[in-house]
Amino acid sequence: MAAPETPTVKPDNFPATYPPLIPTEPQLLADDSYEQFVSAPKIVAVDTELARRIPTVTKKTLLDNGTGTGAMIIHAHEQGKLVHPFKVVGVDPDTKALDKAKAKLAFLGDAVELIEGKSEDLPVPSESVDVIIHANSSHLAKPIQKAFSESFRVLKPGGEYHMIMAYEKKRSYAEGMEGRAWGLWISLVREYLMERKGYKKEQFQSPVDLRQHTEEEMVQMLKDEGFVELETEFVDVDMGPEEFVGIGNYHDFAEGALPGIPVEDAREALVKTVPALFRRLNRDHEKDPAKPAVVKSTRRWFFVKAKTRCSGNIK
């Protein structure tokens, strides 16, 4: 018998529908970090939703796996989940991002420690952490199973693992939207690079596909590591122009979208083509304003909660 589909929900805290606004001239930022994307309204909403789901961390340690510029730690704090005394450890391989996180999190003082490292080889002792946040970065672990096994190793008995990602293999787009905006965007970006920067068609390679595993595969991997009480959910996130500009500006995304193209050109083309992308998505509406404006591309975030056994982490 086929397993029942995991339900898709929209959390209560999501902002209402997007204003039908197409930016005229989005600016490429000097800062090519994840910062702009993570500040876009719908990404704030999905990350806040995760922060709401973690338990309160007091006399406990929270590990933010792939912390980047520390956005999830800020959300956890804003949701009242960090209550002194507590400890937060942020791990990320990108030292530039960690420098930003350090500045942003200075107000939390000694309670925060930021360490260079990868989720596949966590620089953290075994059974030393109560709660793990693994937000928007598990898809970058090579392989993801090693990140799961390391998370299991560092969690104390009864610890909680909370993961979100936008790269579940079968369900990362809402029905009817499978890659539509994404495919269109890439073709507009290639046109931009050919027309304005003199690139040739042959120079373009296929974008890197980060969707490696299905929900079922990831659940099985987590169970194989010894995790119990698994809960999964899909959350629809209506990405609008602001989110597209934010992600296009991010250097890691630009490198994956346009492999082999210098990242500055890739970022410029991605950011500058967002208005054209939304005008194309809105073609029917522009011709006939009675038709609804398409001001979003719905992406599905995959949420996982898992625990270690209370009596000890025996596989």
Ligand SMILES: C[S@@+](CC[C@H](N)C(=O)[O-])C[C@H]1O[C@@H](n2cnc3c(N)ncnc32)[C@H](O)[C@@H]1O
């Ligand atoms: C899309 S950002 C997400 C940052 C943050 N978790 C958030 O949601 O705001 C992905 C982060 O994962 C980091 N990363 C890349 N490879 C990683 C790995 N193997 N282990 C841990 N983090 C990794 C990147 O440096 C980047 O900071």
